[in-house]
Structures are given as structure tokens and as C-alpha cells.
Amino acid sequence: MPDVRIGFAVLRFMKKVGFVSLGCPKNLVDSEVMMGTLADAGYEITNSAEDADTVVVNTCGFIESAKQESIDAILEATQLKSEGKAKRVVVAGCLVERYRDDLMKELPEVDAFIGTSQVGDILKAADNDFDAEQLTITPVGNKTSTYLYDEYTPRMRATESYTAFIKIAEGCDRPCAFCSIPSMRGSFRSRRFGSIIEEARTLAKQGVKEVVLIAQDSSRYGEDLGEVDLLAQLIRALGEIEEIEWVRVMYAYPTHISDAFLAAIAETPKAVKYLDMPLQHASRNVLKLMKRGGTRDSLEKLIRRVREKVPGIAIRTTFITGFPGETEEDFEELIKFVQNCRFDNVGVFTYSDEEGTPAFDLPDKVDPKIAKKRRDRLMKEQAKISRELNKAKVGRTFPVIFEGLSQESDLLFQGRLEGQTQEIDGYILINDMPDNFEPRVGDIYNVRITEAHDYDLVGEILSTNAVGKSLC
Numbered sequence: 001m002p003d004v005r006i007g008f009a010v011l012r013f014m015k016k017v018g019f020v021s022l023g024c025p026k027n028l029v030d031s032e033v034m035m036g037t038l039a040d041a042g043y044e045i046t047n048s049a050e051d052a053d054t055v056v057v058n059t060c061g062f063i064e065s066a067k068q069e070s071i072d073a074i075l076e077a078t079q080l081k082s083e084g085k086a087k088r089v090v091v092a093g094c095l096v097e098r099y100r101d102d103l104m105k106e107l108p109e110v111d112a113f114i115g116t117s118q119v120g121d122i123l124k125a126a127d128n129d130f131d132a133e134q135l136t137i138t139p140v141g142n143k144t145s146t147y148l149y150d151e152y153t154p155r156m157r158a159t160e161s162y163t164a165f166i167k168i169a170e171g172c173d174r175p176c177a178f179c180s181i182p183s184m185r186g187s188f189r190s191r192r193f194g195s196i197i198e199e200a201r202t203l204a205k206q207g208v209k210e211v212v213l214i215a216q217d218s219s220r221y222g223e224d225l226g227e228v229d230l231l232a233q234l235i236r237a238l239g240e241i242e243e244i245e246w247v248r249v250m251y252a253y254p255t256h257i258s259d260a261f262l263a264a265i266a267e268t269p270k271a272v273k274y275l276d277m278p279l280q281h282a283s284r285n286v287l288k289l290m291k292r293g294g295t296r297d298s299l300e301k302l303i304r305r306v307r308e309k310v311p312g313i314a315i316r317t318t319f320i321t322g323f324p325g326e327t328e329e330d331f332e333e334l335i336k337f338v339q340n341c342r343f344d345n346v347g348v349f350t351y352s353d354e355e356g357t358p359a360f361d362l363p364d365k366v367d368p369k370i371a372k373k374r375r376d377r378l379m380k381e382q383a384k385i386s387r388e389l390n391k392a393k394v395g396r397t398f399p400v401i402f403e404g405l406s407q408e409s410d411l412l413f414q415g416r417l418e419g420q421t422q423e424i425d426g427y428i429l430i431n432d433m434p435d436n437f438e439p440r441v442g443d444i445y446n447v448r449i450t451e452a453h454d455y456d457l458v459g460e461i462l463s464t465n466a467v468g469k470s471l472c
Helices: 023-040 062-084 094-106 116-125 179-185 193-205 228-239 259-266 286-287 296-309 330-343 367-391
Strands: 009-012 015-023 043-045 056-061 088-093 112-116 163-168 210-214 248-250 274-276 314-321 345-350 399-403 414-417 430-431 444-450 457-466
Touching: 015 023, 015 259, 023 043, 023 056, 023 116, 023 163, 023 210, 056 062, 056 094, 056 314, 062 088, 062 094, 088 094, 088 116, 094 112, 094 116, 094 179, 112 116, 163 193, 193 228, 210 228, 228 248, 228 259, 248 274, 259 296, 286 330, 296 314, 296 330, 314 330, 314 367, 345 367, 367 444, 399 430, 399 457, 430 444
Parallel strands: 015 056, 056 088, 088 112, 163 210, 210 248, 274 314, 314 345, 430 457
Antiparallel strands: 009 015, 009 043, 399 414, 399 444, 414 430, 444 457
């Protein structure tokens, strides 16, 4: 998902605090928790960065482009301070966990640094009278971090009113060679089952229709608690909450796609028929170098099993091109894999060489220009597949969550199918509806598809009645 810049909180009697949240939805939840903590202490929301006395930048440190964007945002904040518009700058998040010492040395104008383990310290960090050096640092790199919010934690959501992320676990224990998340987020740890259900009920009372379950590794939810297939139980339980219409799971790991999990998706009416499962590659050689294991054959068997267990499911995945040691033969195998599997949605990223990861020390680096060329070719191939799959939807009717005016034009409205996650998978552009009808944002309507494009679809709302669950 793209970076999200969220609003600004202002304390009644003290100062204004502005937030810039960068990176993934998991980081956005951290920002929402910090915003909620401030709001609970008496802060209000304002949209003026220029008026902020304190600016908080919640950073991403995953890959080079994200790190650079975070640095740019920090420099913008410190510029406001040098101009006298802001009196305090706080830098939070993943970049701090990776480069705390370097950042403190290079950016003395920043008043406080808090990592992912210190989200609960935002009030102290934002306090002009608090000495930031007194902040307790809980190491994450050696897997001792324990922070994880719960249903009692204040939270101020920055998403649309009808959709919300719920973080069900934190950290990761996977050995993926390209990934720095364990060093920034610590070991895998699940939230209590009841905590998640209670938060979902609270969100439902606030008007949320779609809950999106997120973690670094959602499919492992509950394992550290000694539970088996707890994610399947969670999906079923969330499906029982009356006001919630859609339950979506993101970031499932391919080796942990159990039959119980698939059955829960298939049998729970409110569970969207959608699977986000990053595969990263299909060549045995590259998967081994990535420390992920598997082969093209085993992955194709997995895809067949998913589709057999959940008919009509939309599958989204991501791949990396240009990983060290990736040959032309490896890439051609990936192309054939994508052609055979015909995924509904695909994201492709070029390899980012990150210090501190096992892949950083691998030989046979791939030229970035070649990596980009491979990425472009793979995306071009996926565009053909996506267009063909979309054309097959023309004339059919689907439940669509209505999102209001289109991002493309004020003359159109937009919505999403079950198989489309907000911001990353395309939209339904709505150009027709019953006369004198004003659809309500967040409601789900039956929409007939009339046109198909590479990633987006065009459709018309058939009736004024909102629907509560998927069509058969």
C-alpha cells in the first residue's frame, strides 16, 4: 500500500503535534495508536502542518526507496523547525530500529527517536520538558521487543470510516534472506484472541464494515500461543459480528496455508474470497537463495489446492526480480509460472540490497537495469492476464463496497470487489446507477460489470438495496 500522510493533533493547553506516517499498513496502525494516545491525553486533529509545534515522522526502513522517502520527510520536518514553525521533531518507527545511532549522530536537530518497541512512549517523546535521553530503549535486533497494542490501547484511525486494519501479530521469525523486518520488529508474537474480537466489536460500533487482518506473517497467528489453526477460528468468529460485512486477511505465508484456514474462508459468508500470499519467486534456485524453499511444482500444487478449496477465490501475490544469483533461466521459469497460475493481482519489485540481511553478502549481484527490465516484462505479462480475467467478468454481477467519488474523475464513483484490496488492486469505476439514488459510502451494492481494462473495471449499480454478503 502507498504511504499515508495523516492529520495533525493539537493539545488544548500546550501545543500542536503533526504526524507523517510512511510505509505499510502495519506502520499505519502504529501511527494510529500514537495518535490515539495523544488524543486520549487531550489532543485534537488539525490538518495544518505549518501550524504544528511538534512534528512526528513515523518512518519505514524496509528497502532503499522507503528509507530515502523517510529521510526526506525527516528533513522536511527539521526544515520547519529551522524556520521556527516547529519547536520539536520526533522520529519514530522502523528506520530508527535499523539506524538509531547513525540517525542520532547525523540529525542532532531531531529531539527524540523512538523505535517500534517504544510506540507507547509517544507522550514523553512529544513533551518539550521531557529529556529524550531518558527514554528506555528495548532492543529489537536481539529479539527482546515485546510491544504489541491491545483492545484497551487508544487508537485514532486514519483510514476511511468503513474500513480498518487490525494488527493480529507483531514481528517475524522467518529467515528470508532479503528481509530486515526481524531486526526492526522483533520475534513473532500474537495478540490474544479475545483482544482482537473486542477491538473488532468496537470498530463495528464505529461504523466499520470491512476489517483487514494484518501482521508480518498472518498465517502463523496463534502458533506462539500453543494454538493450531487459530487464524481459521478467528475468521469464523469475526464473521459472527453483525455489523461487519467483510473480513480480509493479508500477508499469508505459503507454507502455512492450511486446509482449516481455507475452509474458514470458504465457509464464512463474510470472509472475502481473497488470498494475499507473497511468493517472491518460483525458481528452486532463487527460492533456495532467498531461504524460502519450495519449487515451481510445489507452488503450482498449492495454487491448485487453494482454488479447489475456495472456488472463485482471488489470489494476489508479489515477486522480486534481480535477486542475487537470479539467471535468465530462473526468470523465464518465473514468467512461465505466472502464465500458468494466472493470478488475479501481482506486484513486482526489483531487489534492494540491504545491509544486515543475508542476501547482502551473496555473490552474483544482478545489474539493477536488468532487474528493472525483468520487472517490466513480468508486469507486462501480468497485465495481459489481468485484462483477460477482467473481460471474463463483463456481464456478471458482484457485491461491491461503495467508496464515493473516483480518484480518477469527479464524474465517476468507485468501489471494490471482494478480490480488490484498497489502494493496491484496482477499482470498480461506477458510471451508472438508478435514478435519484444516492449510494452510501461503505455500503455494499450489487454491481454489474460493463467494461474491463487491465486493472480496473467499469460497472453499474443495479438496485438501491444494500447487500449484506456475497452473491452465490
